[in-house]
Amino acid sequence: MTVPDAGAKISAVRVALESTVIAHGLPRPENLSSARACEAAVRESGAEPATVAIVAGDVRIGLTQSELEALASRTDVAKVSLQNLGAVCASGAWGATTVATTAHLSARHGIHVFATGGIGGVHREADRTFDVSADLTTLATTPVVTVCAGAKSILDLPRTLELLETLGVPVIGWQTEEFPGFYSRDTGLGVTARAESEVDVVRIALAHWASGCRTSVLVVAPCPPSKAIARDEIDGAVNDALAAASETGVRGSAVTPFLLARVAASTGGRALAANLSLLENNARIAGRIAVSLDRGKARES
Numbered sequence: 001m002t003v004p005d006a007g008a009k010i011s012a013v014r015v016a017l018e019s020t021v022i023a024h025g026l027p028r029p030e031n032l033s034s035a036r037a038c039e040a041a042v043r044e045s046g047a048e049p050a051t052v053a054i055v056a057g058d059v060r061i062g063l064t065q066s067e068l069e070a071l072a073s074r075t076d077v078a079k080v081s082l083q084n085l086g087a088v089c090a091s092g093a094w095g096a097t098t099v100a101t102t103a104h105l106s107a108r109h110g111i112h113v114f115a116t117g118g119i120g121g122v123h124r125e126a127d128r129t130f131d132v133s134a135d136l137t138t139l140a141t142t143p144v145v146t147v148c149a150g151a152k153s154i155l156d157l158p159r160t161l162e163l164l165e166t167l168g169v170p171v172i173g174w175q176t177e178e179f180p181g182f183y184s185r186d187t188g189l190g191v192t193a194r195a196e197s198e199v200d201v202v203r204i205a206l207a208h209w210a211s212g213c214r215t216s217v218l219v220v221a222p223c224p225p226s227k228a229i230a231r232d233e234i235d236g237a238v239n240d241a242l243a244a245a246s247e248t249g250v251r252g253s254a255v256t257p258f259l260l261a262r263v264a265a266s267t268g269g270r271a272l273a274a275n276l277s278l279l280e281n282n283a284r285i286a287g288r289i290a291v292s293l294d295r296g297k298a299r300e301s
Contacts, residue, residue, distance in 0.1 A: 020098045
């Protein structure tokens with residue numbers, strides 16, 4: 001069994017980290033401290049972090065400390081999805097990569113393990129708005145192990161899972177049989193399979209790719225218990241935020257940051273603490289998986 005060829009030489013043991021959370025997802029100065037903590041967590045696991053971003057029009061797979069600081073402090077950093085990746089690079093601008101773009105660029109540069117906070121998915125009222133994240137279609141075509149804490153809680157989680165199933169993306173619960181809800185550890189929704197360790201994840205991923213599948217393997221790790229927020233509380237905060245968005249006329253790309261900010265405010269900062277904790281936890285798990293995957297490839301060669 002082999003890891004699919006993504007068009008580039010397989011790299012050393014590296015873990016890709018997305019950068020939209022740094023430039024757009026977290027407040028300052030927590031954004032920079034979180035980025036450093038995630039990189040440190042990957043190193044503690046025995047792998048090398050590669051934070052992905054666009055620096056003055058150039059794709060960077062791994063940032064220097066000065067570039068990381070600039071990404072966290074600049075106010076002109078574009079949010080880069082696959083749709084505008086070429087335009088941002090051509091303009092010479094700075095850009096922070098989304099889940100979709102980070103997964104795509106990681107695979108092109110031979111990195112097959114990627115950590116993020118929560119993936120995008122099917123938005124509520126998608127039957128009316130057709131708002132479905134490009135993260136899902138990219139996961140359906142990109143052979144990487146993606147480690148996350150589930151999908152963002154503001155989304156329609158049952159429909160997101162349904163679409164992942166339709167797209168052939170296996171959802172592997174990290175020491176759980178339940179799909180986590182980002183801030184909360186439970187949703188009442190199931191996963192494809194349970195993995196107790198990185199070895200289990202690697203076995204599943206290699207078997208999945210060896211069968212001819214070319215999708216991501218999505219590993220969902222619940223938020224650490226000490227920082228997780230009860231499901232009922234998060235559901236209430238999300239419903240209140242959705243009502244506020246409707247009342248104020250928030251539309252389009254402004255909806256997600258508006259909702260996340262309202263949820264963070266309504267939980268008195270505990271949502272931010274949960275976010276920081278799960279990001280570091282996911283990075284550490286991804287590092288362990290990357291090391292195990294590298295050993296698995298070495299045994300097969």
